[in-house]
Amino acid sequence: MYTCSVPSCRRPNLYGASCLLCERRFCVEHLGKEYHPCPDRSIESEQDAYHDAWVDARVVEINKLIASLDLDALCARASSLKGGVRCETPPLVYDEDTCYIMMGGMNYHFPLKFDDGDTWICRIRRVNINTPPAAIEDVVIQSEVATMRFLHSVGVPVPRVHDFGLHTSDNPVGTAYILMDEVNGEPLNWTYIDEGDKKYILEQYADIFIKLSGHSFNAIGGLQSRDDEFYDVGPFTAYTSFLADLHPDGAVSLLGPYDTHETYLRAVLERTLEYIHSGKGYVKNRVDNYLLHKYLYECIPDIVKATNTDGGFFLKHMDDKGDHILVDEGNNIVGVVDWEWAQTVPKAEAFAAPSFIAGVDKYFGDADVELSDDEILFADILDGKGKEELAMLVRNGRLQHRIWRSIFENKTAENLPDSFVSLQTSLFGANNTPVEWETWKGLALIKYKDDIGLQRLLTEARLL
Numbered sequence: 375m376y377t378c379s380v381p382s383c384r385r386p387n388l389y390g391a392s393c394l395l396c397e398r399r400f401c402v403e404h405l406g407k408e409y410h411p412c413p414d415r416s417i418e419s420e421q422d423a424y425h426d427a428w429v430d431a432r433v434v435e436i437n438k439l440i441a442s443l444d445l446d447a448l449c450a451r452a453s454s455l456k457g458g459v460r461c462e463t464p465p466l467v468y469d470e471d472t473c474y475i476m477m478g479g480m481n482y483h484f485p486l487k488f489d490d491g492d493t494w495i496c497r498i499r500r501v502n503i504n505t506p507p508a509a510i511e512d513v514v515i516q517s518e519v520a521t522m523r524f525l526h527s528v529g530v531p532v533p534r535v536h537d538f539g540l541h542t543s544d545n546p547v548g549t550a551y552i553l554m555d556e557v558n559g560e561p562l563n564w565t566y567i568d569e570g571d572k573k574y575i576l577e578q579y580a581d582i583f584i585k586l587s588g589h590s591f592n593a594i595g596g597l598q599s600r601d602d603e604f605y606d607v608g609p610f611t612a613y614t615s616f617l618a619d620l621h622p623d624g625a626v627s628l629l630g631p632y633d634t635h636e637t638y639l640r641a642v643l644e645r646t647l648e649y650i651h652s653g654k655g656y657v658k659n660r661v662d663n664y665l666l667h668k669y670l671y672e673c674i675p676d677i678v679k680a681t682n683t684d685g686g687f688f689l690k691h692m693d694d695k696g697d698h699i700l701v702d703e704g705n706n707i708v709g710v711v712d713w714e715w716a717q718t719v720p721k722a723e724a725f726a727a728p729s730f731i732a733g734v735d736k737y738f739g740d741a742d743v744e745l746s747d748d749e750i751l752f753a754d755i756l757d758g759k760g761k762e763e764l765a766m767l768v769r770n771g772r773l774q775h776r777i778w779r780s781i782f783e784n785k786t787a788e789n790l791p792d793s794f795v796s797l798q799t800s801l802f803g804a805n806n807t808p809v810e811w812e813t814w815k816g817l818a819l820i821k822y823k824d825d826i827g828l829q830r831l832l833t834e835a836r837l838l
Contacts, residue, residue, distance in 0.1 A: 726771025
C-alpha cells in the first residue's frame with residue numbers, strides 16, 4: 375500500500391522493511407546501509423545502539439498519540455454512557471517501566487476509572503510507520519467490535535464493549551478507540567504453567583471451543599454487525615498488510631467474504647503470489663517462497679478434500695499464541711482478548727489446536743508432524759466432554775498448522791526443505807513418499823518458466 379521512502383523511487387514498500395527508528399520504508403533494492411544507516415538489532419555490535427534509538431522512537435510515538443487524544447471528550451462520552459457517573463483517566467505519560475503493560479504490538483491501553491468503582495479500558499491503535507491507513511483500521515475496528523459483541527452474547531468470556539469510535543471528522547476523541555470492561559487477569563504464559571494447572575486451564579479452554587462449535591456461519595471472512603443480535607460475514611481483517619489494497623481515491627479493497635473453502639484458498643494464494651512477485655513481501659528467499667506458493671496453489675483440491683468443510687464455517691482467534699488468554703491467580707480464565715484478526719474459517723481449521731499448546735519443537739519444528747503432549751491432553755479432554763469430533767479435529771490439526779504457516783510465513787533456505795517434506799506428509803499421509811525440495815524445485819523451474827512473476831524474481835535475483 376506504500377512506496378519506498380528513497381527519493382525518486384516508486385517501488386512498493388517491502389513488508390517488514392519499515393523502520394520504527396527513522397520512520398522510513400524501503401523496497402527490495404534499497405535495504406542496504408547506504409540507504410538505511412540506522413542500527414541493526416540483528417547485528418550484535420549494534421544492539422545497544424538499536425535499543426537506545428528504539429526507546430527514543432517509542433517515546434516520540436506515545437507522546438504524539440497522547441497529544442492526539444481529547445481526554446475530556448473521551449471521559450464525557452464514557453460518563454454519558456454510564457448514566458452520568460463521573461470518570462477520569464490517570465496522567466498519560468511515557469513510563470519505561472510500565473509501558474509494556476499498556477502497549478502491545480498493535481494497540482495502546484489505558485484505564486478510565488468511574489466514581490462508582492467501575493473501570494473501563496480504552497483501546498486505541500498505535501500510530502507509527504507500520505500503521506495501516508485509517509480506512510483499513512476502521513474496517514478492522516468494526517469487525518473486532520462485532521466479534522466481541524457476538525462472543526459476549528454466546529457466553530465466551532470477553533470484555534463487554536461499551537462504545538467505539540472511528541477515524542471520522544465527527545469523532546470528538548480525536549482518534550479511533552474502543553471502550554470495554556477491564557478484565558482483572560494476567561496474560562497466560564504457557565511455558566511457566568505446571569502440568570496440573572495445564573489440565574485445569576485446557577478444560578476451561580475446551581468449553582470455549584465447544585461454545586464456538588455451536589455457532590456456524592455461511593461464509594469465510596470477518597464478522598460485521600447488522601445490529602446487536604444478527605451478524606454477517608464480511609471481508610477479511612487478518613493480515614491486511616497484504617490482503618488489502620488502498621486505492622488512490624482512498625477506497626479500501628479487502629478480500630472476501632467467500633462461500634467455499636476453495637475460493638478462499640485461491641484468492642489468498644493468488645494475492646500472496648502477486649504480493650511476492652510485485653516486490654511487496656518476502657525479503658529473503660523470494661524465488662523459493664514463490665515456488666512454494668505455486669505448489670500450495672496446485673494442492674488446493676487436495677487441501678479442500680483433506681479439510682472437509684461440511685457443516686459451515688466457524689469463528690477462530692487468529693493469534694492464539696497464549697497471551698490472548700487472561701487468567702487470575704487461581705488460573706481461572708477470566709477473559710479472551712485481542713480478537714481484531716478473528717475470522718470464520720472451515721471447521722478443521724477453526725478447531726485445530728491453538729498454537730500455544732502445539733509446542734515450540736512440534737509447531738515450529740519444520741520436520742516434525744507429531745502432536746505435542748499438550749495437544750494430546752487437549753484432545754483427551756474434549757473426548758471426556760463428549761465432543762469426539764472436536765477431539766478428532768485437534769488430533770488431525772497438524773495439516774492446518776502446516777498450511778497456514780506455509781502461506782503466511784517467510785521460509786528461509788535453511789528451513790524450507792524440511793517444511794516442504796512435512797507439508798506433504800501432513801497432506802498425503804506418512805505412507806506417501808514425499809518429494810525432496812531440490813528435486814521438486816528443479817522440475818518447477820522448468821514447469822513455470824513462462825510465469826511472468828517467476829521471470830521477474832529470477833531476473834532480480836541475478837541483479838542483486
